Amino acid sequence: MSPTPSPVRFLTGITTSGTPHLGNYVGSIRPSVRASQTDGVQSFYFLADYHALIKIDEPARIQRSTLEIAASWLAAGLDPERVVFYRQSDVPEIPELTWFLTCVTGKGVLNRAHAYKASVDKNTAAGVDADSDVTAGLFMYPVLMGADILMFNAHHVPVGRDQIQHIEMARDMANSFNYRYGQHFVAPEAVIEESVATLPGLDGRKMSKSYDNTIPLFSSREQLKKLIAGVKTDSRAPGEPKDTEGSALFQIYQAFASAEETEALRTAYAHGIAWGDAKQLLLERIDQEIAPMRARYQHLMENPAEVEALLLTGAQKARAIATPFMAQLRHAVGLRSLTSGAVQAPVKAAKSALPSFKQYREKDGKFYFKLADAKGALLLQSLGLESPQTAGKSIGLLQKDGACALDALADQLEPFADRDAVLAALDTLRPEAT
Ligand code: TRP
Numbered sequence: 001m002s003p004t005p006s007p008v009r010f011l012t013g014i015t016t017s018g019t020p021h022l023g024n025y026v027g028s029i030r031p032s033v034r035a036s037q038t039d040g041v042q043s044f045y046f047l048a049d050y051h052a053l054i055k056i057d058e059p060a061r062i063q064r065s066t067l068e069i070a071a072s073w074l075a076a077g078l079d080p081e082r083v084v085f086y087r088q089s090d091v092p093e094i095p096e097l098t099w100f101l102t103c104v105t106g107k108g109v110l111n112r113a114h115a116y117k118a119s120v121d122k123n124t125a126a127g128v129d130a131d132s133d134v135t136a137g138l139f140m141y142p143v144l145m146g147a148d149i150l151m152f153n154a155h156h157v158p159v160g161r162d163q164i165q166h167i168e169m170a171r172d173m174a175n176s177f178n179y180r181y182g183q184h185f186v187a188p189e190a191v192i193e194e195s196v197a198t199l200p201g202l203d204g205r206k207m208s209k210s211y212d213n214t215i216p217l218f219s220s221r222e223q224l225k226k227l228i229a230g231v232k233t234d235s236r237a238p239g240e241p242k243d244t245e246g247s248a249l250f251q252i253y254q255a256f257a258s259a260e261e262t263e264a265l266r267t268a269y270a271h272g273i274a275w276g277d278a279k280q281l282l283l284e285r286i287d288q289e290i291a292p293m294r295a296r297y298q299h300l301m302e303n304p305a306e307v308e309a310l311l312l313t314g315a316q317k318a319r320a321i322a323t324p325f326m327a328q329l330r331h332a333v334g335l336r337s338l339t340s341g342a343v344q345a346p347v348k349a350a351k352s353a354l355p356s357f358k359q360y361r362e363k364d365g366k367f368y369f370k371l372a373d374a375k376g377a378l379l380l381q382s383l384g385l386e387s388p389q390t391a392g393k394s395i396g397l398l399q400k401d402g403a404c405a406l407d408a409l410a411d412q413l414e415p416f417a418d419r420d421a422v423l424a425a426l427d428t429l430r431p432e433a434t
Contacts, residue, residue, distance in 0.1 A: 010035050010191075011154035013048035013088065013145075016065040017056045020072045021214035022286070023199040023207035026255040027160050029076050029217075031193050035158065036083045043083040044152045044318070045073065047311075050088050050095065050144060054137040070307045071300035072217055075293040080310050088148065090315035093322035097147040098140075100329060104176040105143055105169075106378045108417070113142050114165055114363075146170040150177075151322055153186040161198065161363065164190050168360075176376040179353065181332040199255055200248035204232045218297050221287055228283050238274035249278055256285045355379070355425035357395045359388065367391045371398070371425060379422050381414040402426045 012032050014024060036043040047069055052062045066087065078085060088094055110116065116139050123132045142165075149157055149170045157167050167190040174185035198206045201213030208214065215227045231249050236242055244250045244266050254262045265273075265281065300307055330336070353374040361367055366384030369391045373379055380398075385391050394412055397405040403423055406413075416422055 007040050007042040008156060009042045009044065009152060009154045010156045010158065011044040011046075011149055011152055011188075012158045013046045013051070013148055014069050014073075015048045015051040015055070016062055016069055017052040018061075018065055018209045019214075020069050020217045021207060021209070022217055022252070022255075023201070023214065024069075025072070025076070025217045026199055027193065028158065029073055031158050033073070033077045036078060044154060045078065045083055045085050046148070046318075047087045048148065051141065054135065054141055067301065067304050067307060068218075070311060071297050074300055074307070074310070075218075075297035077293075080314060084152075084314055084317045084321075085310065086314035086318045087311045090311065091151070091318050091322050093319070093326040094144075094147050094151055096326060097151050097329065098144050100333060101143050101146050101150070101173045101177065102140065104180060104376075105146075105173055108378050108381070109169060109172065110139055110142060112381070113139075113169070114162070115141060142166050142169045143173070146173040149188050150174055150185045151325070152318070153325075154188050155186055156191045157188050158191040158193065161192055164192070164363070172372075172376055179375050181329075184329060184332060200251050202227065202230050202232060202248070204246070204248040217290065218294060221283075221291070224287060224290075225283050228279050228286075231279065231282075233275045233278075236272075236275075238277075239272040241272050242269040242275075242278075244269050249275075249282055253278075253282050253285060256289055261285070354428055357399075357429070359391050359395065361388075369395055371422065373421065373425055379418065379425055380416050382412050383414060385412060398426055399429045400431060402430065 010032070012028060014020070014028055020029065032043065032045055035041055036045070047066050049062060049066055052065065056062055070085075070087075073085070074080070116134065119134045119138065120130045123130050123134075145166050146169060149167070150173065157163075157170075159167065167188055171187040171189075174187045178185055201207035201211055202215065203211065203213045205211050205213060215224070219227065231252070233247070233249060234242070247269070250265065250269065253265055257265070265278070268278070268281075331340075355371060355373045357369055357371050359367065359369045362384065364384055366386065367388045367390065368384060369382045370378060371380040382391065382394070385394075390412075394405075394409050397409065401408075403426075406419075406422065406426070
């Protein structure tokens with residue numbers, strides 16, 4: 001039985017590890033509110049507080065951030081009647097599903113997750129143990145995120161560019177699980193808002209808590225003015241033409257302005273607008289959008305019980321879906337009452353699917369390929385290649401020449417664990433075999 005629903009389901013979460021900033025607003029809060037107002041769409045929005053535990057060990061900060069993010073979403077116009085708005089930790093089925101997915105996810109796949117790899121690379125560069133200060137929570141983070149998404153069979157997941165890999169992994173988890181236990185999960189897709197893919201922060205790098213370069217979403221007008229005054233510009237004097245390319249000020253403005261307003265600022269840049277005047281324009285444009293939300297935000301921050309009640313109602317709606325779905329999944333994997341139906345002798349299902357190659361492009365702009373076995377488990381992973389042609393040619397050679405090609409192409413491949421399994425898989429893919 002497939003739980004695929006008729007309306008398209010959108011789902012996204014925000015980690016409750018800090019105070020929401022303009023980057024969160026334009027990248028996640030604003031688009032999610034807009035999507036939720038579309039007919040024929042069912043939206044699931046949640047506060048990812050289990051995720052916060054990966055980064056934060058300050059209980060008060062997690063609690064505060066949960067309130068701030070919930071209040072921001074509501075102040076930005078999220079209607080809790082129309083959407084399922086909940087706190088992740090109110091849905092205990094999510095960690096339970098995390099375990100099921102953990103058992104169908106290759107460890108090697110998680111080794112390559114960006115967040116984990118970044119820590120390993122940093123440690124390696126510093127000459128300390130590769131896993132120094134890396135918790136198993138960080139390592140498992142993509143699986144928890146997979147459970148968030150698959151629990152509600154979301155079709156579309158609006159996220160920042162840095163999260164694409166996690167959505168890919170969730171797709172793989174859905175496929176591996178479905179392959180083993182029947183069709184239960186929808187394979188989700190990432191939705192990227194191109195125009196705001198990365199909002200720059202005060203220093204011009206991506207606006208992010210980790211760079212300490214953020215502009216809080218709900219600062220007072222005076223604070224906002226002060227922060228905008230600190231946005232990095234170059235030293236060109238009033239009257240000198242200015243570049244929009246690489247201008248953090250311009251990019252932030254664009255995320256708030258209409259196409260015409262953006263064009264007007266582009267012209268002003270060309271005519272040498274003074275940085276002070278450009279900053280004033282930015283302040284007015286942001287304030288115009290945020291000011292009407294401030295009173296509601298303040299009210300909610302002063303009345304946390306209201307927010308709490310909304311979240312608990314949302315959790316009930318979420319669990320009305322999650323509880324029966326989890327019961328279905330428990331049954332599917334064999335966690336069953338001993339009295340439910342006749343206890344059968346195990347039958348190994350006939351497996352007819354083939355291993356497969358997949359070619360793709362990563363954020364680093366390079367081209368990759370990988371070979372997965374019939375169950376979707378990773379067997380072989382390439383390094384980053386310069387062109388799709390190189391990747392395609394190597395796949396062709398591997399299919400045709402098996403072991404010889406595997407040795408010849410060693411410098412394009414990551415080390416792999418199970419040579420026999422790779423060769424067996426390649427054998428089934430030999431042109432004359434298929
Ligand atoms: N990991 C996401 C982030 O840091 C937040 C998140 C957690 C999320 N679970 C999710 C986003 C599920 C989309 C879907 O931005």
